[in-house]
Amino acid sequence: MERDMFDTMTFTKVLGGFCGTLLVFLLGAWLAEELYHTGGHGDDHAQGYVIDTGVEEVAEVEEEVPFAELYAAADPGRGERLWRQCSACHKLEDGANGAGPHLFGVVGRDKGAVDGFSYSSTLASMEGDWTPENLSGFIEAPREYAPGTSMGYRGMADAEDRANLIAYIATFGG
Incomplete structure (x- = not known):
């Protein structure tokens, strides 16, 4: 009986030691965070002072190139590499529908x-042709x-990639 009490007591001491050690580490981490990040919490702190250097910051504005120009300069060879994403659902052979037309x-x-x-009702009801601009959109x-x-x-963000892909697709029966 004395042996069981000793084992339980030892286990309790070991568990308490681990819990205490964990508590010390958590408090140390919290204290270190407070010491090293003293600049305030949140974005409501304004800059204390501004040094005038005489130079105004000018935001560079990227001019968006019209898609027609991108399409005119598109490289179907690069579009062929991008086609792999589409080929999982679409085919380039006439009449060979997959998950997509x-x-x-x-x-x-x-x-x-x-x-x-069988198109979704949204696409089935759309009027007009698939121009390069419409395909890009x-x-x-x-x-x-x-x-x-x-x-x-999910979509392709880069306009140049879209132009290259459409140029490649246009080489098939276009």
Whole structure:
């Protein structure tokens, strides 16, 4: 009986030692954080003083190049590498639909006009053609261009990449 009490007592001491050590480390971390980050908490502190250097900060404004110019200078070879993202759902062969409609001759084709493919109601009701600019807008942010589309692609932000991809797709039946 004395042996069991000793084992329980030893276990309690060891557990208490670990808990105490953990507490010391947590308090030390908190104290170190307070010592090294004394600048205040939050963004409500204004700069104490400003040194006038005589130079005004000028924000550089990037001029956005019109998509038509990007498309005119596009490289289909670079677009071929980007095509791999699309090839999981789309095919470039005429009439070969996958999870998405085939893209053979898509540049200049009516929106929602592929026979044998069931478009979402959003794309089926859209009017107009798939011009390079329209394709760029759709590829950039499909869910913003056509809210309710079933296309799960998150989009391609770089306009030059979109131009190269569309130039590559246009070489197939365009």
